[in-house]
Amino acid sequence: MPELPEVETSRRGIAPHITGQTITGSIARAPKLRWPIPKLDFLKGQTIHKVSRRAKYLLIRCDTGTLILHLGMSGSLRVLPSNSPAAKHDHFELVMGDIALRLRDPRKFGAVLWTSEDPASHSLISHLGPEPLNSEFTADYLFSQTQKRTAAIKQVIMDNKVVVGVGNIYATESLFLSGIHPARAAKRISKARIEELHRHIVEILRYAIKRGGTTLRDFQQQDGSPGYFQQELWVYGRSGEACKSCGSTLKHKLLGQRTSAYCPQCQR
DNA sequence: CTAATTCCCTGGAAGC
DNA sequence: TGCTTCCAGGGAATTA
Numbered sequence: 001m002p003e004l005p006e007v008e009t010s011r012r013g014i015a016p017h018i019t020g021q022t023i024t025g026s027i028a029r030a031p032k033l034r035w036p037i038p039k040l041d042f043l044k045g046q047t048i049h050k051v052s053r054r055a056k057y058l059l060i061r062c063d064t065g066t067l068i069l070h071l072g073m074s075g076s077l078r079v080l081p082s083n084s085p086a087a088k089h090d091h092f093e094l095v096m097g098d099i100a101l102r103l104r105d106p107r108k109f110g111a112v113l114w115t116s117e118d119p120a121s122h123s124l125i126s127h128l129g130p131e132p133l134n135s136e137f138t139a140d141y142l143f144s145q146t147q148k149r150t151a152a153i154k155q156v157i158m159d160n161k162v163v164v165g166v167g168n169i170y171a172t173e174s175l176f177l178s179g180i181h182p183a184r185a186a187k188r189i190s191k192a193r194i195e196e197l198h199r200h201i202v203e204i205l206r207y208a209i210k211r212g213g214t215t216l217r218d219f220q221q222q223d224g225s226p227g228y229f230q231q232e233l234w235v236y237g238r239s240g241e242a243c244k245s246c247g248s249t250l251k252h253k254l255l256g257q258r259t260s261a262y263c264p265q266c267q268r
Numbered sequence: 269c270t271a272a273t274t275c276c277c278t279g280g281a282a283g284c
Numbered sequence: 285t286g287c288t289t290c291c292a293g294g295g296a297a298t299t300a
Contacts, residue, residue, distance in 0.1 A: 002294095034276070034296085056294080073293050074278080089278090107277045109294065124296085151271065160295075168293070257273075258293075 002071040004132070004165030005208035007056045010077050014101060015051040017079040021096035022047055023062070028112070030091040033105060034072065037092060037112045043067075048096070054119065055128050055164035060094075065116035067094070068124070072109025078102050129161045132205050137163055139191075139198040146186035146194055153189060154182035155256045157201065166201060168258050170208075172236040174200040181267040182260040183253060235261040 002010070023046050028037040046063040053059065058077075060067040071077070082100040086093070089106040103110065115122050130136040145162045146153065156162055158171050166174075175182050178197040180189060189197075234244055239252035239261045248265040 034294090070294085072277090072295095105277095106279065107293085109277065149270080155271090158294095256271090259291090 002056065002073070002075060003167045003170060003208070004056055005205060005211075007058065007071060008053055008209050009212055010071070011051055011053045011058055014077055014079055017099065018048050018060070018094075018096060018101055019051060020048065021099070023094060024097050025095040027093045027095065028091070029086065030108065033091060033108045034070070034111045035113065038114050040067075040114060043094075054125055055131070055160065057119075057125060059119050065114060066119045068111070068113040068115060068119060068122065069103065070111040070113075071103075072105055072107060072111070074107040075103060075105035075110035078104070127161060129159075129163045132163050132165050132201060133209075137198075137202070139195040142198045143191050143194045146189060149186040151186060152183045152255050153180060153186045153197075154258075154260055156186040157197070158256070158258070163201075165205065168260075169233075169236050170201065170204055172261055173234055174204055176235045176263060176267060177204070179267055182255060182262050184268075235263060237261065 023043045026040040026043055028040075031037065042064070043062060048060060048062055050061040051058065052061070056070060058069040058071075060069065069075075069077070079099055079101055082093075082095050082098055084100075086102070087104065089104050090102050091105055091108070091110075092112050093100045093102040103112065113122075113124070119125055130141070142157075142163070146156060149156050154171050154175060157166050157174070158168065172182070174197060177200040178193065180193060180197060235250055239250050239259070241250055242248070243250055243263040243266060246263065246265045248263055250261055251264050252259050252261045254260070
């Protein structure tokens with residue numbers, strides 16, 4: 001499933017192929033994903049100037065506005081010859097002469113949107129917190145946010161208003177690495193421990209991007225063997241198994257409708 | 269404002 | 285082998 005590193009990897013993958021290209025058409029094979037897919041006939045003849053990213057949104061800057069793509073949970077993007085046959089869940093594509101940017105999304109949690117305004121002021125984006133890998137996401141900032149919140153720390157770091165791009169997997173793993181219990185009230189964690197958590201969040205995201213956005217959960221290599229990351233998971237998806245650090249049986253708890261695995265011994 | 273809950277969707281796994 | 289049931293998950297929308 002695409003987390004922030006996978007979206008960034010997608011951006012880096014498609015940008016060289018589509019930047020500077022002229023759009024010759026677009027195809028929507030589904031009426032909607034998360035929201036209706038807009039009519040984009042006016043895009044014909046427009047040039048793609050830049051492919052950027054904000055949180056998990058991909059922003060494709062064109063002449064008169066910006067195409068906003070979200071991969072949801074199961075979305076993936078590929079650049080293919082435009083005459084290659086579309087597969088079952090290929091719901092949308094941008095055609096640029098001989099090539100096409102194709103969005104596949106079996107679970108339809110993704111999105112295709114258009115804005116003629118600055119995307120930063122779009123209603124889906126304007127309220128978002130800082131990027132985790134930008135200088136504004138500091139340990140001091142994270143600590144100040146936690147001081148305002150009585151909610152569980154895991155829910156706070158997964159809150160997009162606090163910081164974007166920390167999904168269930170990275171939240172679960174970074175809390176384990178920091179020795180912090182996921183259900184602990186955010187405001188009751190010392191500054192030193194929040195600094196530790198901040199460090200682990202940044203490290204794990206950087207590392208995942210360096211690895212080419214290897215999807216933690218679903219990724220399989222061409223030969224079907226699991227991705228490296230899967231073998232490196234400490235707690236995510238391992239409830240009932242032994243903690244790799246202390247041998248205790250890992251437990252899990254529902255927090256905000258999300259399964260949260262943890263080690264009762266290592267995390268307090 | 270925060271916090272809790274519901275909902276969207278389908279593939280894959282588990283149970284029968 | 286097939287059917288049915290359950291679960292995962294980002295995040296907006298809704299409600300308290």
